[in-house]
Amino acid sequence: MILIQKKLTIVTFFFGCHMGFCGTIGPLTAEYFGPKEKLYIGAGVGASFDKHTLTTSNTITNFAVKNTTNSSNAVGEVFLGYGYTADNSFYLGGEIGTYFPRRSTTINERLGVSFTNYTFTDNLYIQDYATLDILPGYRVNPNWLIYGRAGLTFSELSLRQPINSAAGTLAFEDSEHRVGGRFGVGLTYKVSQHFAASLDYFYSTYQKFSTNWPLYNINFNDKASSNFVGASIAYTI
Secondary structure, eight states: OHHHHHHHHHHHHHHHHHHHHHHHHHHHHHHHTSTTOEEEEEEEEEEEEEEEEEEEEETTTOOEEEEEEEEEEEEEEEEEEEEEEETTTEEEEEEEEEEESOEEEEEEEEEOSSSTTSEEEEEEEEEEEEEEEEEEEEEEETTEEEEEEEEEEEEEEEEEEOOBTTTTBOOEEEEEEEEEEEEEEEEEEEOSSSEEEEEEEEEEEEOOEEEEEGGGTEEEEEEEEEEEEEEEEEEEO
16 A cells, blocks of 8 residues: 555656646747747848939039939848847847948949049948847747847948049049948748748948048048848747
8 A cells, every 4th residue: 555655656746747847848948949039140131222322522612513323232141149028929139240242332424523524433332241230029929020120230331433544533442430320120930940031121321421532632422321121041049
């Protein structure tokens, strides 16, 4: 009789532990493997639609011309993020990332401001070498996450004007580091226990990039912005 009671006690103990274990670990495991939950890494591709407004002026005569141009560039990205969900619904995450390669735009046949009888070509570049974002969102269900994006981009803006043989001018190139702001929206779907696929849109605006070319008394002032649409895959670590 004593032996039977001991066996019943052991069975009851293991059964109770098993139920407690399942009740505790089950929800944590499901939450942990939600899309963009806890620590994750990812990579993606997309298209950036850039707009540049370049004002070129003569620093002595104040004669100026303004050119606006649009271009599209294919870009890649890699990122590292961390997210947390409260009450199985409200989400808050953060991401750091980088985009490559640098994006280019060309202005052709710009009217000269120091050599007014000639036209010139200007090449404009943007390199987003580091980004920092906050992602507030909402989990519709364990598989779907919608979120907003607000953050900063640390970028290098560059201008290059090649040699103009007709005007007899030399080549010029300069660059500056600028901070930009960006905001957008995204949608993430849980593909498997560790993988999630996302679609993103965001708008970026950059600080003005201004540089002087004293040799020809020229000032360049570029105001840039961009719209980005892309897709990415994230892996929950």
